[in-house]
Amino acid sequence: MTQLKNISEGSTYKxxxxxxxxxxxxxxxxxDRAVEKGEEDIASVPSAHHVEQILDTAFWASLRREEGNSPKVSIAFLSPEQAGFPLRFEHKLTFSPNVLTKLGPGVERPGVHLGVWYDQDGLYIWxxxxxxxxxxxxxDVSEPGLLVIKHRRSNGFGKxxxxxxxxxxxxxxxxEDSRNLPDCPVLLTSLLGFTSASPNNSVNVLIQIATSMRAHKHGGSLLVVPSGSDSWRDSIIHPIKYSISPAFSGLSDLMRQxxxxxxxxxxQGELSREIDSIAGLTAIDGATVITDKHEVLAFGAKIGRTEGSSRVERVLITEPIIGGDGVIVNPAMSGGTRHMSAAQFVHDQKDAIALVASQDGIFTIFTWSPxxxxxxxxxxxxxLL
Incomplete structure (x- = not known):
């Protein structure tokens, strides 16, 4: 965790x-890297003072309620001239917790950003x-006390x-240096922003499925296995109640277009529906199984242990944040039953990956580290926030 320093004048959120x-x-x-690569349509960097003001105001707004609901707002630091064809208010609005709370219900839809800029009087909403x-x-003001600073990918697509x-x-x-670690899965590299994202990029589709899994808040497990192989069945308890034959290829068919x-x-609408449908299946007790080509093979599958395989005893846990050094623990320390069974599955099926969402929002990718x-x-x- 980053250590807190002394509060600066005017800010009440340390x-x-x-x-x-x-x-x-x-x-x-x-x-700087974008300029070196010749990229265009690049944003302005806010000052530290403006970053502090935006965070301070947004934090206190997140703790308020409007008609019983906490505000969910996306704030973008840019001038109206950088926004293409924006919706502009006739009069500038004060950038304050009260105004953010009042505007919240009208701007909480995905893809809508409140534009914030500054003049001699300070920050304002335009x-x-x-x-x-x-x-x-x-x-993003995601929930009370939870703020996420992010930026748009250079090609404009994806999370x-x-x-x-x-x-x-x-x-x-x-x-960002997590991408340089041995065995860093490409899905994680993409989330860190260092691989290109496109609508039919298989990695980006997995990210969208993961985001949708986390959003339904029921918890769930998704097993991604190599296409053309049935070895994954050795790690599933039979009979598989919700086995699918032939494999459902709605998502993979879209991606081949x-x-x-x-x-x-x-x-894109059809793609989103297929992604949400697969993510929805993960809310059913048991694991959803898809191929690396996104064909659905089963859902509600119970994970067992491959015959003759040893019980997984150790798991390396890492988090791609500064100070998030890896620790080796017993699988029981990685989470609940879903996490333990996912760890066992990957231990036995080393060419597979497992994505596990907890009801409390924790999300884990299990891979085998050679x-x-x-x-x-x-x-x-x-x-994923």
Missing amino acids: AAASVADTVVNIFSQHL GTTHKIPNYCFVL FTNIVVLTGDQIKVVD DIKNWSNGIW CENIVHAHRIDSL
Whole structure:
């Protein structure tokens, strides 16, 4: 965890003052790299003072309620001129907890951002926008006391890249160097923002499924197994009540369509529905099984132990945040029954991966680490918010 420093004048949320300089440094580095690569439509970097003000105001707004509901707001730091064709208010609105709370119900839909900029009088709200420039500073007010700083991917598709997660006085700064660790799964690398994302990119589809799994809040397990192999069945208790034959290929069929369809709204809507359907199956007791080509093989499957296999005794747990050093623990320490069975599955089926969502929002990817010769549990909930 990042250590808190002395609060600066004017800020009443200590974590805001503590993390502001770090946030500016991270965004400055990203924009410098973007300029070097010749990227266009690049955002402006907020000052540390503005970052602190935005965090402070958003935190106190998150603790308020409007008609019994806590505000869920996405705040983007950009001028109206950077926003394409935004909805602009006739009069500037004060950037305050009270105004954010009042506006919350009207701007909580996905893809809607409150535009915040500054003049000689300080920060103000100028309107709303769907379009924001690359690497634009975005702050999501997700729930009371939970703030997520992120930016838009350079190609504009896929989940935003998380930079910092603040939960009360806890600060989690995403460690971009995690991508350089041995056995770092490509799904994690993509979440860190270092692989390209496109609508039919298989890794990005898994990220969307993971996000949808976390969103339904029932908890669930998704097993991704190699296509063309039935060895995964050796790790499942039979009979499989909800086995599917032939394998359902709705999602994989969509992904095989021509690249010209990627920007088609109808196609993207169908993709989202297929993703949500698969994620919904994970809420049923047991595990959902899909191939690495996203064909659905079963759901509600009970994980057992392959005949002759040893019981998994150790799991390496890491989290891609600064200070999140790995620890080796008993599988029981990685979570509940879902986590223990997922660890056993990956231990026995080393070419598979398991995605596990807890009801409390914790999300873990289980993979086999050939470097460490152990099941590796990657805690990624800080990247999915």
